[in-house]
Amino acid sequence: MQQYIDLFTQHKSRIEASCAPLLNQAREQAFETFRRTGFPAYRSEDYTHTDVPGLLQEDFGFYLNRPASSGAFPLAFHCQMLLQTAFSAYDVNGYFYSGEKNQPLPEGVFSGSLNVFAERYPELFSAYYHRLAMQEADGLAAFNTAFVQDGYVLYVPENVIIENPIQLTNLLIGNQRSLINRRLLLIFEPGAQAKVLVCNHTGNEQTAMAATQVCEIFAGKGSVVDFCEMEECSPQTIRLAAHYVRQESSSDVRIHAITLANGTTRNNYRVDLAGAHAELQLSGLTIADQRQRTDNYTVIHHQVPDCRSHELFQYLVEEQAIGAFSGRIIVAPGAQHTEAYQTNRNLLGSREARMYSKPQLEIYADDVKCSHGMSTGQIDETALFYMRSRGIPEAEARYLLKLAFTMDVLRGIRMEGLSDRLKWLVEKRFRGELIKCQGCI
Amino acid sequence: MLTIRNLHASVNGKEILKGIDLQVNARETHAIMGPNGSGKSTLSAVLVGHPAFEVTQGEAIFNGQNLLAMPPEERSCAGLFLSFQYPVEIPGVSMVNFMRTAVNEHRKYQGKEPLNAGEFLKLMKEKQALVELDKSLVNRSVNEGFSGGEKKRNEIFQMAMLEPRLAILDETDSGLDIDSLRIVAQGVNQLKRPDNATIVITHYQRLLDYIHPDVVHVLYNGRIIKTAGPELALELEEKGYDWLK
Numbered sequence: 230m231q232q233y234i235d236l237f238t239q240h241k242s243r244i245e246a247s248c249a250p251l252l253n254q255a256r257e258q259a260f261e262t263f264r265r266t267g268f269p270a271y272r273s274e275d276y277t278h279t280d281v282p283g284l285l286q287e288d289f290g291f292y293l294n295r296p297a298s299s300g301a302f303p304l305a306f307h308c309q310m311l312l313q314t315a316f317s318a319y320d321v322n323g324y325f326y327s328g329e330k331n332q333p334l335p336e337g338v339f340s341g342s343l344n345v346f347a348e349r350y351p352e353l354f355s356a357y358y359h360r361l362a363m364q365e366a367d368g369l370a371a372f373n374t375a376f377v378q379d380g381y382v383l384y385v386p387e388n389v390i391i392e393n394p395i396q397l398t399n400l401l402i403g404n405q406r407s408l409i410n411r412r413l414l415l416i417f418e419p420g421a422q423a424k425v426l427v428c429n430h431t432g433n434e435q436t437a438m439a440a441t442q443v444c445e446i447f448a449g450k451g452s453v454v455d456f457c458e459m460e461e462c463s464p465q466t467i468r469l470a471a472h473y474v475r476q477e478s479s480s481d482v483r484i485h486a487i488t489l490a491n492g493t494t495r496n497n498y499r500v501d502l503a504g505a506h507a508e509l510q511l512s513g514l515t516i517a518d519q520r521q522r523t524d525n526y527t528v529i530h531h532q533v534p535d536c537r538s539h540e541l542f543q544y545l546v547e548e549q550a551i552g553a554f555s556g557r558i559i560v561a562p563g564a565q566h567t568e569a570y571q572t573n574r575n576l577l578g579s580r581e582a583r584m585y586s587k588p589q590l591e592i593y594a595d596d597v598k599c600s601h602g603m604s605t606g607q608i609d610e611t612a613l614f615y616m617r618s619r620g621i622p623e624a625e626a627r628y629l630l631k632l633a634f635t636m637d638v639l640r641g642i643r644m645e646g647l648s649d650r651l652k653w654l655v656e657k658r659f660r661g662e663l664i665k666c667q668g669c670i
Numbered sequence: 671m672l673t674i675r676n677l678h679a680s681v682n683g684k685e686i687l688k689g690i691d692l693q694v695n696a697r698e699t700h701a702i703m704g705p706n707g708s709g710k711s712t713l714s715a716v717l718v719g720h721p722a723f724e725v726t727q728g729e730a731i732f733n734g735q736n737l738l739a740m741p742p743e744e745r746s747c748a749g750l751f752l753s754f755q756y757p758v759e760i761p762g763v764s765m766v767n768f769m770r771t772a773v774n775e776h777r778k779y780q781g782k783e784p785l786n787a788g789e790f791l792k793l794m795k796e797k798q799a800l801v802e803l804d805k806s807l808v809n810r811s812v813n814e815g816f817s818g819g820e821k822k823r824n825e826i827f828q829m830a831m832l833e834p835r836l837a838i839l840d841e842t843d844s845g846l847d848i849d850s851l852r853i854v855a856q857g858v859n860q861l862k863r864p865d866n867a868t869i870v871i872t873h874y875q876r877l878l879d880y881i882h883p884d885v886v887h888v889l890y891n892g893r894i895i896k897t898a899g900p901e902l903a904l905e906l907e908e909k910g911y912d913w914l915k
């Protein structure tokens with residue numbers, strides 16, 4: 230940890246020189262928080278299964294020279310996850326690039342670099358940036374805020390609807406072992422609607438890459454937000470991501486966390502249901518084999534009455550992989566008529582595979598409907614035999630059953646064609662084919 | 671077609687089949703009857719290769735092949751089919767996908783090209799009509815939420831799709847109303863060919879009124895204790911099994 234404190238002290242001026250002044254405003258205080266708390270300690274209450282200090286102990290290189298912002302994306306890279314996109318953007322090692330063929334977005338929408346947003350919309354920036362992340366003195370978020378140099382912002386003004394999804398592709402490239410810090414800020418004013426797909430890829434299978442990510446989502450009154458993040462990275466990749474979501478009344482938010490291939494992943498989701506009749510669907514699908522680790526940590530906070538949350542996380546853990554799920558649901562005193570449902574289903578494919586699941590319901594209101602269900606098991610042997618008895622070879626039968634298992638989560642995605650596309654990727658994943666989303670990298 | 675000699679099988683160390691001998695030839699329909707718990711389902715499970723059962727002695731030769739050495743999927747491709755007493759629900763796997771995979775595996779085994787989507791759908795439609803299986807059912811997950819009768823019809827539908835050489839129907843009639851029973855039985859009869867055979871496991875004469883057996887066996891306590899012509903079924907219907915023990 231000391232090396233990061235030294236690095237910051239030495240290079241602070243260089244980092245700041247390349248960034249918008251408003252972005253730098255949060256930096257110093259975040260650094261103080263980080264200096265005080267450090268990274269979240271391994272085995273501390275919320276980090277039972279991810280050793281953040283251990284993962285970041287080794288020396289990682291930092292990119293400190295931010296290129297001139299808003300440049301067009303320099304690589305011949307076309308991700309075809311979506312057939313129709315309203316806008317495509319890239320984040321390469323923490324720096325924003327705009328996609329090539331972007332059509333104009335509806336008037337008033339901002340979709341672009343964090344620095345540009347800070348300069349062009351200073352009031353909005355100050356009203357939203359770091360507002361959710363700062364509520365928790367989380368060392369990881371503080372670290373990100375201290376070092377971050379760029380990121381992506383989507384701002385959708387009141388009642389503006391963006392029909393086609395926006396796609397952001399996060400790339401970790403280069404052959405230097407490095408640590409990058411990425412930021413996402415998504416602002417939905419009342420009545421706004423948009424869908425965002427974030428794809429995560431690594432370019433080089435051999436190089437160890439670590440990324441921290443802080444994503445803040447503000448879902449205004451009556452907004453409709455779809456946020457799907459897909460990770461398909463090399464086994465050498467470390468991903469430490471924290472998502473903060475605030476939902477105002479009658480907002481409708483759907484979040485999907487799809488981990489298809491990775492190294493070590495930690496995803497935090499903290500969702501505050503802060504206005505009545507807000508509705509949340511938070512889903513995750515993890516497919517892990519080899520020595521992959523995925524740890525999803527979620528907190529859904531029902532702060533007011535009449536909100537609904539549906540949480541569904543499914544893990545398919547094979548070989549020596551490890552999965553962890555922590556699902557905390559808090560129903561505040563007085564948050565009557567809350568409906569909160571949580572399901573965690575896990576399929577273990579080997580004796581060595583491990584799954585840790587921790588549901589945590591804290592209910593301080595009496596007139597609520599809450600439930601949670603957790604199951605961890607193996608492939609259904611009766612179904613397997615039934616299929617084999619019809620001539621389907623064992624491997625194929627297993628494959629079909631695994632595919633069926635993943636569909637519960639993918640089915641809930643509201644982006645046109647995306648669940649089919651993901652299903653296709655999952656199929657390739659199970660067939661052991663190199664999974665690169667067609668045409669990517 | 672099928673020759674079983676001195677077949678012994680056990681589950682969890684408990685012997686269930688205690689020396690079965692059975693010869694089934696092409697064109698023939700055999701009925702196996704017997705009280706609950708006598709081992710009828712065990713015999714069919716052993717023949718299709720259910721991993722829970724261990725064969726401790728004996729052999730089963732199916733069209734010249736050593737059946738017991740083959741994995742279940744190969745037994746199916748070689749032409750053996752079991753209509754399960756309790757068909758399995760498989761949420762998330764569609765009937766279409768399930769059947770297309772199965773049919774094409776059979777074709778691969780026979781050295782034939784896989785059916786394309788159009789050919790496959792045509793075949794499905796044709797066979798669906800045979801057992802009057804509701805069209806909506808084939809668009810669902812395998813057996814998921816099917817009624818008891820629908821599950822049994824679905825078994826016969828799968829049989830029609832796979833055209834086995836030897837079909838074993840394990841209590842396909844139990845739990846069926848009169849109409850379903852008739853439809854299932856008619857389906858089975860229409861699938862009869864000079865080069866295939868059927869084993870019907872049942873408690874009741876009811877089904878045998880439609881599917882006429884050539885030979886009737888009584889299985890009791892893991893052994894076949896009596897074999898006779900179709901008149902035996904009527905006698906059992908009247909007198910029960912006690913007089914045989």
Ligand SMILES: Nc1ncnc2c1ncn2[C@@H]1O[C@H](COP(=O)(O)OP(=O)(O)O)[C@@H](O)[C@H]1O
Pocket residue numbers: 681682686704705706707708709710711712713722
């Ligand atoms: N999986 C199993 N484990 C333990 N015992 C079993 C199992 N399957 C069947 N049996 C036993 O084997 C005997 C024969 O059962 P079964 O073959 O189902 O009879 P039937 O089909 O003639 O009614 C019964 O005593 C039953 O309890």
Ligand SMILES: [Mg+2]
Pocket residue numbers: 710711712755840841
């Ligand atoms: Mg039985």
